[in-house]
Amino acid sequence: MSVQGSSDVEIDTTLFVTVSGPPGCGATTLSERLADAMGCPYVSGGDIFRELAEDRGMNLNQLIAKADESDELDRALDQRLQQIAEKWGMANKPFILESRLAGWLAGERADLRIWLDAPEDVRLERIDDRSESDAEMRVREVSEAGRYQSYYEIDIGDRSFYDLHINTARWSKTGVFNLVRTAIEEYDPERDEGSFTTPTIEI
Template structure:
């Protein structure tokens, strides 16, 4: 039986990995653990959004409202993430990119695209200690989905191109990590007969 305890793990890989999912899905926890195990950097779109809010003296809800009114904010963030994806997509070094649109932004440059999710009540419980409130989270999810559709004609619920989709409520943090670890370590490019193509995104 698993005790939920974490152990020191090293993962030898050169994969460019994207991790996406709604707030409270466990993406940050997974990325931090993977980054430590692989020994590689990762960039979070949420961190960039929060930094932008802080720079402007706004809370997340206020910046979300501004983003609804002005596409410059989203396009600037997504353009920065795309530049990062382009850089690491040709580096042949391990890297992790995390954001709701990371899989779309990285596209075929990514070696492994992951979507994490969990039932809404589980996700709400996970964000209880965050600055962002439950109503703000709901507003942000709906607002982001609408903006993605408006700006890029993206349906965030279209997920067939993700290589892995995982309900993180079914495993503990260590279990989620071990599932993803196994996928990374068992990946054999010679046995890879093809990923689903990702439509091009133009921020």
Template sequence: MATDTSTSDEIETTLFITVSGPPGCGATTLCKRLADAMGCPYVSGGDIFRELADDRELNLNQLTAQADTSADIDRAIDQRLQQIAEKWGMANKPFILESRLAGWLAGERADLRIWLDAPEDIRLERIADRVETEAEMRVREVSEAGRYQSYYEIDIDDRELYDLNINTARWSKRGVFELVRTAIEAYDPDADEGAFSTPDVDP
């Protein structure tokens, strides 16, 4: 959990929010800050993927390679994320789901769907101290995009369904949080004329 969130950052809401984006987009930073401010839990698809890698005593690159040859790994993760989305979509309580496919898997159960991104060189700088290398990140992005298209006919570059699309290189971490906070607090369900529809995903 983030430690620099003051009481003035508290957000009173019951919204179910999804956050998506490529590695280094700032999703984890935003989710931690939002979760603190909203007083709610959040689940990360990356954490579930890493837990699966640990369970199988594999590194991320090895598990990605296995996922390229079998649909079982991706489908197991996506089924788990979809089950979580179904649960929280009916709870009328604040919750955050973060993964590349979170917006698609949650569909219309989500109240607000966010896509974060940044230029590739910026994202590479941000992940420089991670275990995953630059080459591994690029392989994973291409691999995942291909699997999404193959399994679900999802074009990960199609951003139409997202309510907010933010280039996190243009604002500070605080600034990105404030942008999203403003959207949450300004949201009025009575004035909501409708989100873009999302095709059903069947993991």
């Protein structure tokens, strides 16, 4: 868990926000900037997964292959994220949870659920400077989608319960941040007529 420092932009809110999307969508960039502006902690499922890999002396792809062999690693990670969501869902304090399943795992505890995406060629270009190759990214996406469906009967393509769905290829990083910032600052719980129900999953 990380706590960001002060920002030139401040957002006065107590919202619990989840940020999700495929590799290269800009979820980490947005989460870091939001946490900075909101002055709150944020947890990344990717960071936790990478920590699991390091603890086991594996690289990311080796851990993905290991995760494909059994549900132990995935369920441990998801259970941890769900526990974090439960804690912050009751805290009435601002918090950012970022992972592919963050919206599902937080469920009704989250105040705002965001899905980011971009065309595949854009996302591939964005991960050029990462250790993960284009092919590895595609393998990871297919592998994760299969595991989510197998373990929890989750269709990762179901975006119906997200409050915001943003194509990050259409705006700059600052533009995406400002879109979300406006949504947070304009949110009025007294005028909120209700979110879509998030399907419940059992870890």
